[in-house]
Amino acid sequence: MSEHPRDFTPARSDDDGLITLAILAVGGQGCGQLTDWIVAIAEANGYRAQSSSVPGVAQRTGATIYYIEMAPDTGAEPVFSLMPAPGEVDIVVAGEIMEAGRGVERGFVTPLRTTLVTSTHRVLTLSEKLVPGDGRADSAVVLAALEQAASHLVAMDMERVAADHDSHITNCLLGALAGSGALPFERAAFEAAIRASGRGVEAALRAFSDAYERAQSGIGTEAPAVTETPEPDVAGPERLRAEWAALEARLDALPDPARAMAGAGLRKVVDYQDLRYGALYADCVLRGAEADRAAGGEARGWAYSTALAKHLANALCYDDIIRVADLKTRGARFARVRDHAKAGGEAVLAVTEYMHPRAEEICGLLPARLGRRIEASPRLFGMLDRMVNRGRRLRSGRLPAFVLLYGLGGLRRVRRKLWRDRVESAHREAWLALAEARLPRDYAMAVATLDARRLIKGYSDTHGRGLSKFDVVLDGLALVEGRADAADWARRLMESALTSPDLSAVEGTLATIRSFAGEKETA
Amino acid sequence: MAERSFAREVEQLRIGAGQEFRGEGILAITKALLECGVGYVGGYQGAPISHLMDVLADAQEILSELGVRFEANASEAAATAMLAASVHYPIRGAVAYKGPVGVNVASDALANLASGGVTGGAMMIVGEDYGEGSAIMQERTHAFAMKSQVWLLDPRPNLRSMTKAVRDGFELSEATETPVILELRIRACHVHGAFEARDNQRPPLSVKDALSAPRRSTERLAMPPFAFRHEQEKVSKRWPRAVEFIMENGLNEFMGPKAGKVGLVLQGGMYNTVMRSLRRLGLADLHGNSQIPLYVLNVTYPLAEAEFLSFCEGKDAVLVVEEGQPNYIEQAFGSMVHRKGLPTRVQGKGYLPMAGEYQPGEMLEALSGFLADHGVTPADPRQRAPNDTQTPPVPDLSATVPLRTPGFCVGCPERPIFAAMKLVDQKIGPHQIACDIGCHLFSILPPFDLGGTTMGFGLGPASNGAFDGGGERRPISIIGDGGFWHNGLASSIGNAVLNQSDGVIVVVDNYYTAATGGQDILSSRAEHPTRNTNNSIAGAVKGVGVKWVREIDRTYDVTKVRDTLTEALTTPETGPKVIIASSECMLNRQRREKPLRHAAIGDGKRVVVPKFGVDEDVCTGDHACMRLSGCPSLTMKTLDDPLRDDPVASIDDGCVGCGNCGEVADAAVLCPSFFQVDVVHNPGRFERWYARVSGRMIEALQRRRARKRLTFEKAEMA
Structure with missing residues (x-):
């Protein structure tokens, strides 16, 4: 059969007043309710309306579409379609920005006729969340496309607007739809539908109104203004604050991008341990910056110094039991938990921490010599593991568990004498030496060596896997060093390490490198 | 117990003649059944x-x-068997189920029912779902109608036509002594519309009355030698009578002008999509006035040859709009035209896609192609203007927008079962896993990626039969409580006992048939006034001879599920190993408990509401927790920290505090960033006192430490 391109314009036959409206949502957002409202509004205002949907999938977090058609009631019964057609949708309401993007992809949003009302917030899909690095789709790309694809765009973070009014997103979607002016009904008609639903009406109307006003005035359709993040306040005894100021001032010698990063890094390091540790950090970063300058870092935007400031801070602040206990017992953290629980003043909170220490972590907490001995002896190590390796639920809001965690957090003062510190220091020194040695020879390789540190994260097995990935990447870097395409291979190594949770992908890349690096050697 | 209550809507079922019914398709169908004086109804749940x-x-x-x-039948086979009440008694009966899976299960009873025929009208309402609405493979009920010689109605998808089809269907069934199938697509089931109601009718003979005066007649017995006669009767009497009835009563519709060079023949269910395409081509208006002759088949089997041939008269070609594959209708019409020697060309597939749902875009392309090929141009000049050149290009987002597949809901009790199974797989090695129909089938998708087959409802364990002899690692199979009672007890569990299976069977019990919306089954936990519930799955399993049975009454205990699975996979015990993992469907539970909880908090009662959280400065952003969870509520956020490259885990307000996050973090030894916070609303006096006292001491300790060190706190954002 021959191909038949569409020879006919998708121009709208306005004479019968048909309005088509598709709601693209994430299952569970409550857009069934929104659909019912729109049908009720249409029917109460001299229109005939029909809605249809594919439920089932809807509650189970998949993408779902509700479809509504309406036409002025002339007495004759209209024949409404049960499915939206590409190029023939007047209004698309999207409950999430990627769903709006899907509407564009499926041809429902067209520049010739479609008013698009969308929330700009994200409900991440599973595929985005499974990536060990950052697998999130780019909202900015989608938003830019929506602006091109829609005839009229109303976009705002309706999840946030709803939260501001302690209400539900459907109220905002209805408000924004009403405010867009795409439907021929008065504002009061929309509000009547919300009133008739009878639950949380006051909050719902406030959320509706906020979204309505924003849609009318176009607020929220622009990209959010970039806010200057205020520098965190430093709190503590006078003497320490003075020492801090002196230490921080030393960083002023650093070139610009590295200076900001080092500021954050220094705060992290001092917060983690103490000012002495901070001085160690500052020394190392300043020394690195000197070497950077010698290697022509200025022309490269001080990439080496900046990477060093970032990754060295993270390397110094390794995650151990002391760190976890310290963070979990702070006052600010208690406030954050209360905030997260949205608990009123009268409510009492009970917080349970899920911990699962293993022998490795306990060994790390022991004085260096003892820790080393136990880890070297499989028998002792096994015994220790049998003693400690089980899930611990700690009620940190209660005194006994709090005191235990508080005490563990207090070990901070002796941290530098413990076994874990020896292990971490040795690892860190070797890594820094490698980067430093590469710097004069191959600037990009040196930066890549520092960046590999990003792979080390997590606890227990995950941490172990991160370390292995780090090692594989360093092996790969060593093999490609000196090649013209070394930077490209470094990027590939990191990419494969960050996208796949296990080692297979990065080991695959390494194998590829081995295949040609080996050839070169034999050639 | 169902997830959606129609208590308010069903009041509309009482309205009488002259009143307007407004509502959803399925509710309208129910109303039509009552208007038809139906004597008994039943069925088995499944979308749509x-x-x-x-x-x-x-x-x-x-x-x-x-x-x-009303019977909530155990399966589609049971539902169809129930139509036996219409065999000897003049009682109308209707049952509902999902096709084609339901029709497959029902087909044994269907064949027997169809052979002897019926006295009272017997109707099967079958939901067929195509395209994105389809939860299952797409096959045609049409084939079953043909093989069993029962009549198939496919009405136009509006409430008036659908309710008329119910009335027509019963009359057709009685006039031809043949059961009928009413086929509805998913969107028609959920379409919102209106029709003019009639009065409800009491059945002239109720099933209760029938019991007092039993009837039988060997004429209708589906066994030789009577069945030989039925075979003849079906084609010599019932079929011709059906065609006659269809034509006499105008069940199919002719629309548009009588004459024309071309015409369209369509299944009733296709009508709205066809009309919309014609409107777009300027060949029809919004109110159904078409410039192209239409022959709308509200009955798609049997086909009325005389009607069709008269439609073809004088036409160069007709396009058969028939959704589904094979194209039985097109073939039948083609052969009619051929036998008759008519010059009319019968076309269909080719212009239209061979398989799958007919969506508006495809329909438009097919109709415009067919019409153009036969020299029909759109009437409306506006529609003829070329357009594509002036349409601004729309950016391609296919690489950006991620797929959003359905998965387990927030707090689903099945998630921890599969998290545990994944941990077992990681520890002992990969297993042969057979899945089954139900929500638990989401285990096949990421992040679990477990299992690869599903052979039918309740057939998960049976489909591991070939592996049940054992090997290096035991096979695992999954079955839900719905499938278990549907036919799994005999087909899967009994089968495994008889054959001395070495496999492990996991029964996922979520207190009712959760996937279809929470309908009751034998093991449902709720007390029910008209159903016998609370029957034990373990008792049934032991009753058919399973020796190794373990019950887990809180699936969120990932460690326990993992250890129980490990034990089942390694125990020297012979015979099938059955683990019954029970926790209530969280979706339904929340629906029920949330309003009660709100009310209780309002009434000043002590209520504990759990929620999970992530300490963002403890989380390192490796997302290992997500690869063992996939909970929609467990999501990510970017920290305002230049030192962090990757987003960290975060738990949103949808969290219901099921405990999975913490349990997984514990069982898989992930990380200590998860915490559970129980908000105690309206705490008791002692509780408040204790919280105050320990709070003060804690604060004192916190101040003590803060006094001796430097801390950096972000100023509160405005």
Whole structure:
């Protein structure tokens, strides 16, 4: 059969007043309710309306579409379609920005006729969340496309607007739809539908109104203004604050991008341990910056110094039991938990921490010599593991568990004498030496060596896997060093390490490198 | 118990003649059944007619007022077998189920029912779902109608036509002594519309009355030698009578002008999509006035040859709009035209896609192509202007927008079962895993990626039969409580016992048939006034001879599920190993408990509401927790920290505090960033006192430490 391109314009036959409206949502957002409202509004205002949907999938977090058609009631019964057609949708309401993007992809949003009302917030899909690095789709790309694809765009973070009014997103979607002016009904008609639903009406109307006003005035359709993040306040005894100021001032010698990063890094390091540790950090970063300058870092935007400031801070602040206990017992953290629980003043909170220490972590907490001995002896190590390796639920809001965690957090003062510190220091020194040695020879390789540190994260097995990935990447870097395409291979190594949770992908890349690096050697 | 209550809507079932009914398709169908004086109804749930079962369940008061018996049948086979009541008695009966899976299960009973035929009208309402609405493979009920010689109705998808089809169907069934199938697509089931109601009718003979005066006749017995006669009777008497009835009563519709060079023949269900395409081509208006002759098949089997041939008269070609594959209708019409020697060309597939749902875009392309090929141009000049050149290009987002597949809901009790199974797989090695129909099938998708087959409802364990002899690692199979009672007890568990299976069977019990919306089954936990529930799955399993049975009554205990699975996989015990993992469907539980909880908090009662959280400065952003969870509530956020490259885990307000996050973090030894916070609303006096005292001491300790060190706190953002 021959191909038949569409020879006919998708121009709208306005004479019968048909309005088509598709709601693209994430299952569970409550857009069934929104659909019912729109049908009720249409029917109460001299229109005939029909809605249809594919439920089932809807509650189970998949993408779902509700479809509504309406036409002025002339007495004759209209024949409404049960499915939206590409190029023939007047209004698309999207409950999430990627769903709006899907509407564009499926041809429902067209520049010739479609008013698009969308929330700009994200409900991440599973595929985005499974990536060990950052697998999130780019909202900015989608938003830019929506602006091109829609005839009229109303976009705002309706999840946030709803939260501001302690209400539900459907109220905002209805408000924004009403405010867009795409439907021929008065504002009061929309509000009547919300009133008739009878639950949380006051909050719902406030959320509706906020979204309505924003849609009318176009607020929220622009990209959010970039806010200057205020520098965190430093709190503590006078003497320490003075020492801090002196230490921080030393960083002023650093070139610009590295200076900001080092500021954050220094705060992290001092917060983690103490000012002495901070001085160690500052020394190392300043020394690195000197070497950077010698290697022509200025022309490269001080990439080496900046990477060093970032990754060295993270390397110094390794995650151990002391760190976890310290963070979990702070006052600010208690406030954050209360905030997260949205608990009123009268409510009492009970917080349970899920911990699962293993022998490795306990060994790390022991004085260096003892820790080393136990880890070297499989028998002792096994015994220790049998003693400690089980899930611990700690009620940190209660005194006994709090005191235990508080005490563990207090070990901070002796941290530098413990076994874990020896292990971490040795690892860190070797890594820094490698980067430093590469710097004069191959600037990009040196930066890549520092960046590999990003792979080390997590606890227990995950941490172990991160370390292995780090090692594989360093092996790969060593093999490609000196090649013209070394930077490209470094990027590939990191990419494969960050996208796949296990080692297979990065080991695959390494194998590829081995295949040609080996050839070169034999050639 | 169903997830959606129709208690308010079913009041509309009482309205009488002259009043307007407004509502959803399935509710309208129920109303039509009552208007037809149906004597008994039943069925088995499954999208898209699940809600029909819920409507019937919620309408029990009205049903009993009218003397109508409602059965929640154990399976589609049981439902179809129930239509036996219409074999000897002049009682109308209707059952509902999902096609084609339901039709497959029902087909044994269907064949027997069709052979002997019926006295009272017997109707099967089958939900067929195509395209994105389809939860299952797409096959045609049409084939079953043909092989069993029962009639198939496919009405136009509006409430008036659908309710008329119910009336027509019963009359057709009685006039031809043949059961009928009413086929509805998913969107028609959920379409919102209106029709003019009639009065409900009491069945002239109720099933109760029939019991007092039993009837039988060997004429209708589906066994040789009578069945030989049925075989003849079906084609010599019932079929011709059906065609006659269809034509006499105008069940199919001719629309548009009588004459024309071309015409369209369509299944009733395709009507709205066809009309919309014609409107777009300027060949029809919004109110159904077409410039192209249409022949709308509200009955798609049997086909009325005389009607079709008269439609073809004078036409160069007709396009058969027939969704589904094979194209039985097109083939039949083609052969009619050929036998008759008509010059009319019968076309269909080719212009239209061979398989899958006919969406508006495809329909438009097919119709415009067919019409153009036969020299029909759109009437409306506006429609002829070229357009594509002036349409601004729309950016391609296919690489950006991620797929959003359905998965387990927030707090689903099945998630921890599969998290545990994944941990077992990681530890002992990969297993042969057979899945089954139900929500648990989401285990096949990421992040679990477990299992690769599903052979039918309740057949998960049976489909591991070939592996049940054992090997290096035991096979694992999954079955839900719905599938278990549907036919799994005999086909899967009994089968495994008889054959001395070495496999492990996991029964996922979520307190009712959760996937279809929470309908009751034998093991449902709720007390029910008209059903016998609370029957033990473990008792049934032991009853058919399983020796190794473990019950887990809180699936969120990932460590326990993992250890139980490991034990089942390694125990020297012979025979099937059955683990019954029970926790209530969280979706339904929340629906029930949330309003009660809000009320209790309002009343000043002590209520504990759990929620999970992530300490963002402890989380390192490796997302290992997500690869063992996939909970929609467990999501990510970017920290305002230049030192962090990757987003960290974060738990949103949708969290119901099921505990999975913490349990997984513990069982898989992930990280200590998860915490559970129980908010105690309206705490008791002692509780408040204790919280105050320990709070003060804690604060004192916190101040003590803060005094001796430097801390950096972000100023509160405005």
